[in-house]
Amino acid sequence: MICPNLPRDHPALAGTPPGEGNFCGRKLFIKRLFYGPGRNLLLFDENIAECVPYVEESMSKYTVEFKGTKEGVTIYCQENAGFEEVLLDLAARLKQRAVFFGQSKVRIDVGGRQLTEAEQERLADVLAKNSKLVLAGVQTSAERTAEFSPARRRGETDDLKLENCKEGRSIVIKRTLRSGQSIHYPGNVIVLGDVNPGAEIVAEGDIFVYGTLRGIAHAGRGGDRSASVVALRLAPTQLRIASVISRAPDESALPNQPEYAYISDDRIMIAAVSTKFAL
């Protein structure tokens, strides 16, 4: 489903140098192109590290779109097209594609329309007349969104409540941060490597260092007092969480276990990860 390589001649890149593209008048650095839920294309914007929707103009001259999913084929009907037009197009497309799909199950996504029973019957009729596809159901966009609710997308099961969990953007840095290097990020920062003295991490969320943290770490910048700093070896020059600052004691040895820093009573507390997480 993921299309990692954006072709150089893709319309999203038209008239721009390689690596850059225009979207809604905004300059994007495009590396990857995704298909999101439904039929919409997503562009991966390197600048904000987020997917933004990309709508291709005249993506299809038909008002219906076929899309294969794990569950089978889904036919999406364009939101703003007339029902009669949809039926005509469906018939035309089915004629072309019936052989291709054979007898597989198909769902029809009618978008925001509320179909009467008669209309549903006509839809099934067109399907039966023009193909051997088996109609598994008709869904509206409301039902479709429910299917892709955040909880479902995360793969949550019913017996797990993730109410107190934070969800947000993160950046993973697979290298050691050296003196003079700094990361400012509006989210969580995960470093697979050391953070050496003289290096600095400023994150609006939590900071995780899978290595030795010897530099400066500032979690929860912007005021998140629930933010924390975790490191396999926590020996920072200075720790800041939200607006609370603490510095390392002048004489301190490198700890020999992973530790966790958090705010408690306006002070930064440090606890061993194992006991803290066991609570």
Add this chain to the structure above:
Amino acid sequence: MGAVIVITSGKGGVGKTTTTANLGVGLAMLGEKVVLIDADIGLRNLDVVMGLENRIVYDLVDVVEGNCRPKQALIRDKRYDTLFLLPAAQTRDKNAVTPEQMKKLCAELKEEYDFVLVDCPAGIEQGFRNAIAGADRALIVTTPEVSAVRDADRIIGLLEAADLGDPKLIINRLRPDMVKRGDMMDIEDILEILAIDLIGVIPDDEKIIISTNRGEPVVANDNGSLSGQAYRNIVRRVRGENVPFLQLYKNSSIFSRLKKIMGLSG
């Protein structure tokens, strides 16, 4: 086709110039064709350490500005005839050269010489950028001091950013007696922070000061000094040989290493 190696440190006074001179002489002793470039424009020293100050006619700035051909500016060493020095200008500053000019010069020199060693000025500004511009490899010199190690760390980061990866580390002026007493950072402490490959450890040695003042690098001295031996080993490692490290102090017994691994020793 030779290799361009930049010798750098960030901090001043840790022994870049001494190291450059010794490696140059050592490589030439093994028959390599070597050029030393003094990139420390305005504060040139390499010529003094090499004892070649009185032979300078043209310098690095003359070469990049086209006042002379590179060949004309190269000074042949007194003792080793495959060793040459391209001195820095003393009357100009770092901005007299651009990274592009250095790149071109280094590319030209390595066509003909086996090793081009660039003595980098202290700091991370224009002079540093010039010195690393044409380099294929980097040697980082540090001393067992917190400030020198910190600067070395910064330099490693900058080298990475300039796509000059996998630099090798030289620890200079180590005092085994002080390390033993716990008064000096030991090799493992330094390697733990910098996390790069060690290519040599040079013990602190007054013979280096004597030889530097005389303009005769210690590497060529067969007086049994440990520092000379350490430099000779580095020279062989630079050429790709696998040479065991000198045993400077007996701290790394199996027992103490075990203790370290298990986190028992401070």
